[in-house]
Amino acid sequence: MLAATLLCITRRNPVHAVIYLVTAFFALALMFYLLGAPLVAAWEVVVYAGAIMVLFLFIIMMLGLAPQEVPEGPGWQRWGPLVLLSSSMMACTLLLIFQDPLASKEIGDFYLAPQALGEALFSRYALAVEIVSFQLLFAAIGAYILGRPLPKGDN
Amino acid sequence: MIIPFGHALAFAAALFVLGLTCVLLRRQIIMILIGVEIMLNAASLVFIAASAYWQQVDGQVFVILLMAITAAEVAVALAMVVYLWRRKRTLVADEFNGMHG
Numbered sequence: 450m451l452a453a454t455l456l457c458i459t460r461r462n463p464v465h466a467v468i469y470l471v472t473a474f475f476a477l478a479l480m481f482y483l484l485g486a487p488l489v490a491a492w493e494v495v496v497y498a499g500a501i502m503v504l505f506l507f508i509i510m511m512l513g514l515a516p517q518e519v520p521e522g523p524g525w526q527r528w529g530p531l532v533l534l535s536s537s538m539m540a541c542t543l544l545l546i547f548q549d550p551l552a553s554k555e556i557g558d559f560y561l562a563p564q565a566l567g568e569a570l571f572s573r574y575a576l577a578v579e580i581v582s583f584q585l586l587f588a589a590i591g592a593y594i595l596g597r598p599l600p601k602g603d604n
Numbered sequence: 605m606i607i608p609f610g611h612a613l614a615f616a617a618a619l620f621v622l623g624l625t626c627v628l629l630r631r632q633i634i635m636i637l638i639g640v641e642i643m644l645n646a647a648s649l650v651f652i653a654a655s656a657y658w659q660q661v662d663g664q665v666f667v668i669l670l671m672a673i674t675a676a677e678v679a680v681a682l683a684m685v686v687y688l689w690r691r692k693r694t695l696v697a698d699e700f701n702g703m704h705g
Contacts, residue, residue: 466638470641470642473645480649480652481649484652484653484655484656486652486667488668489648489667492671497641497671501675504679508634508682508685528629531625539617543614546610546617547610551609553608554608554657555608555609556608556612556653556656557659559659561661566665569662573665577665578669581676584672584673584676588676591683595683595684599690
């Protein structure tokens, strides 16, 4: 899965990147299932790999994006600080994770039925569900406003 | 799944760093958005692993809310991408320097 993500972020062609990302999402859904979250795994496939990535693919193909991004200047000037930042952050995170005694304990067997998840979602977190639904509504309105034709002479 | 908790956290950290690298490295706005998606997925992996570790339901509820919010974010962001494309016919982030920052 890390390999798929790595391939995803290094492709020049955005369409290839999205396809690799779908592969990575399927692998992540499998991990969710193994960690005892079957409903979330199913939604990962349906929402992320299904809806969101198709939206990306649709936009990329609609705009007809060509593979571009010609690098400027020598390679190490672009890559150097980035690799330094990423690797140092990774090292610090791993150090913090593995010096905690919690990290060596094992995750036990856990399986959460979709029914229990739904009960928690609509009883204790009902307010959060409402807020998220309002946010989806506002996002739809915002997308509509952004998608209107440009006014004349606004370029 | 019988794995140490730290391994799940380390995997999520690797995923997050990959997403961050994508955001910092790529110039096209679409690829920057994909990097944000990867980082959000790393966060949801941490939520799921913690939910399984403490045998609680709350982590999975938060992941579902996170998915809904991500869907909203992607809808608005892609609408903005289309808007920027119509204005300037490019999606390279360096070109949008109209405020001369």
